[in-house]
Amino acid sequence: MAHNHEEILCRVKSELPEDELICDLSDLFKVFGDTTRMKILYSLFESEMCVCAIAELLGMTQSAISHQLKVLKNANLVANRREGKTIYYFLADEHVRTIVAQGFEHLIEKHTHEKK
Amino acid sequence: MAHNHEEILCRVKSELPEDELICDLSDLFKVFGDTTRMKILYSLFESEMCVCAIAELLGMTQSAISHQLKVLKNANLVANRREGKTIYYFLADEHVRTIVAQGFEHLIEKHTHEKK
DNA sequence: GCCATATATGCACCACCGTTCATATGTTGT
DNA sequence: ACAACATATGAACGGTGGTGCATATATGGC
DSSP states (O other): OOSOOHHHHHHHHHHSOOHHHHHHHHHHHHHHSOHHHHHHHHHHHHOOEEHHHHHHHHTOOHHHHHHHHHHHHHTTSEEEEEETTEEEEEESOTHHHHHHHHHHHHHHHHHHHHOO | OOSOOHHHHHHHHHHSOOHHHHHHHHHHHHHHSOHHHHHHHHHHHHOOEEHHHHHHHHTOOHHHHHHHHHHHHHTTSEEEEEETTEEEEEESOTHHHHHHHHHHHHHHHHHHHHOO
16 A cells, blocks of 8 residues: 555546547557658648558558558548559548647647757 | 659658658657556546556556656656655646547547447 | 655566568459 | 459568566655
8 A cells, every 4th residue: 555645546536537438549549659650641641642652652562551551541540542443542531630730739849848 | 663653752752751750759649559658647637646646546566657657757748746755747738638639539530430 | 874655767578569571352454 | 364553461570668576766754
């Protein structure tokens, strides 16, 4: 046991969301937590792109990109449309931009504080 | 080589941020991508807390919590203050709430779409 | 100074994840 | 139906990261 904090423990415990929500949330952010996927998202900020274009842009295997696009799609961050043999991927909604932008702002603020 | 997409490649490539920014961004989101850290953040939404209180709340080792608090602190998501022997951790700024809230909204929207 | 309490840290183990290779699926043109 | 191209998928390898154990550091009380 430790020092007394029963009051706070009870109050915070009652306000904590269920495990499933916490899990879904961290799973979502996990998707943003990889440089390859982040590069893909940034690319799609500019324009929809087909798989091989992204692979060429990032200098990576088509397979690797395909795997990561699947992860992004499962998280509903991107969607795709078929046009003949090629499949174009694009941002699923505007939340993606907002979330990345918020992360960006945090980084900026962090850097300005470090310049002391 | 693949089918032609020189135009798009050049345009997108010129707009892509430098690798360091991409890396910093994904590193930041990586911090949100763990259930333990997410639970800690949600706890701190309610109130500042000491290490052993968080450990008791989450039913985990003091060591594990301490390790994760270090990660959160390195990312400038939390800060701490000492009061005698105990050290209280709290949210470093309001970006944390905003980022988590954005992720939450994305999940909500996703769920409503799945209810078809 | 010594002991108890609160927190931090180094290490090692294990699980998970990103990549590549090989191959499968799907589409178009002939 | 077959060949060529675009993409998806499964398996395996390697690296990273979260956890617990043991221990170190720090503060307060006696």
